[in-house]
Amino acid sequence: MYAALELDRVTKRYGAVTAVDDLSFTARKGRILGFLGPNGAGKTSTLRMVLGLSAVSAGRIDVLGAPDGRSVRDRIGFLPEERGLYRRMTPVEAIVFLAGLKGVPAGEARRRARTMLEDQGLGEAQNRQIRQLSKGMAQKVQLIAAIVHRPELVILDEPFSGLDPVNQQTLETVIRDLAEGGATVVFSTHVMQHAERLCEHVVLLAKGRKAFDGGVAEARSSVPRALVLEGALEAGAAGALPGVASVASQPLEGGGWRHVCALRAGANGQEALKTAFAEGLDIQRFELREPTLHDAFIVLTGETPSPETAFTGEAAA
Numbered sequence: 001m002y003a004a005l006e007l008d009r010v011t012k013r014y015g016a017v018t019a020v021d022d023l024s025f026t027a028r029k030g031r032i033l034g035f036l037g038p039n040g041a042g043k044t045s046t047l048r049m050v051l052g053l054s055a056v057s058a059g060r061i062d063v064l065g066a067p068d069g070r071s072v073r074d075r076i077g078f079l080p081e082e083r084g085l086y087r088r089m090t091p092v093e094a095i096v097f098l099a100g101l102k103g104v105p106a107g108e109a110r111r112r113a114r115t116m117l118e119d120q121g122l123g124e125a126q127n128r129q130i131r132q133l134s135k136g137m138a139q140k141v142q143l144i145a146a147i148v149h150r151p152e153l154v155i156l157d158e159p160f161s162g163l164d165p166v167n168q169q170t171l172e173t174v175i176r177d178l179a180e181g182g183a184t185v186v187f188s189t190h191v192m193q194h195a196e197r198l199c200e201h202v203v204l205l206a207k208g209r210k211a212f213d214g215g216v217a218e219a220r221s222s223v224p225r226a227l228v229l230e231g232a233l234e235a236g237a238a239g240a241l242p243g244v245a246s247v248a249s250q251p252l253e254g255g256g257w258r259h260v261c262a263l264r265a266g267a268n269g270q271e272a273l274k275t276a277f278a279e280g281l282d283i284q285r286f287e288l289r290e291p292t293l294h295d296a297f298i299v300l301t302g303e304t305p306s307p308e309t310a311f312t313g314e315a316a317a
Contacts, residue, residue: 007061051073200216241261
């Protein structure tokens with residue numbers, strides 16, 4: 001079986017509201033899958049169905065050969081979006097307790113806990129109460145508790161939320177290590193940069209429906225390259241350059257304009273630049289920008305960016 005997780009036309013309704021609508025995708029064994037979308041897109045509802053915490057309204061789910069995660073819960077690691085640990089426990093006590101629920105003997109769980117805490121730079125904090133730890137440290141403890149039993153499938157719901165950049169990098173390393181060790185990792189996020197760095201395969205969700213299912217490079221190829229021009233030239237002049245399909249413009253502080261020119265398919269921007277210089281257009285700065293996963297998400301989900309964010313790759317907060 002090459003799939004660790006498979007959803008086939010899955011729907012979830014809450015009364016008259018359809019949170020997940022006819023969703024199908026597959027997470028392959030030993031791979032990292034990014035489950036992406038804005039807040040409220042249906043990501044958490046989907047993961048709850050996978051884990052067996054919420055019933056499917058229609059469709060079929062296969063989790064490690066089972067119809068949902070309840071019967072194979074010892075083979076799954078889950079980090080929920082809403083974090084929660086027993087605050088008066090020490091990290092070691094909390095990890096050993098949660099590992100025991102997954103069938104790991106206490107002695108082995110304690111050994112693994114101490115090793116993993118040391119690896120995450122928490123060796124000196126392992127015997128302090130969790131309420132005395134910083135938010136980032138406590139989140140590391142909860143992540144360790146989610147994977148200490150060495151699960152085959154790891155599900156992380158918004159794992160980067162609330163982490164500073166250093167701890168985000170640390171978590172990215174943990175996710176890569178899990179996949180290299182043979183685990184399948186599915187993580188949900190609304191910040192595209194993490195998925196762009198970590199994933200080969202992404203599923204984009206918008207308003208409960210799948211907008212895209214495939215590789216990161218394929219998603220990016222759905223968006224044109226952009227030529228950024230700054231100077232005194234007007235939008236009409238930028239739009240008339242060869243290969244330019246559309247222009248989003250904004251005024252620059254101190255005068256002049258910033259034009260983000262979306263290029264037509266096959267255009268590389270060089271001809272536009274040659275023409276601009278040959279015509280003596282006032283260009284003080286130029287940049288050829290490759291599309292990002294965030295740009296692809298905007299296009300594939302039908303969202304309309306403002307001129308300030310068009311083709312910039314800035315992630316939604």
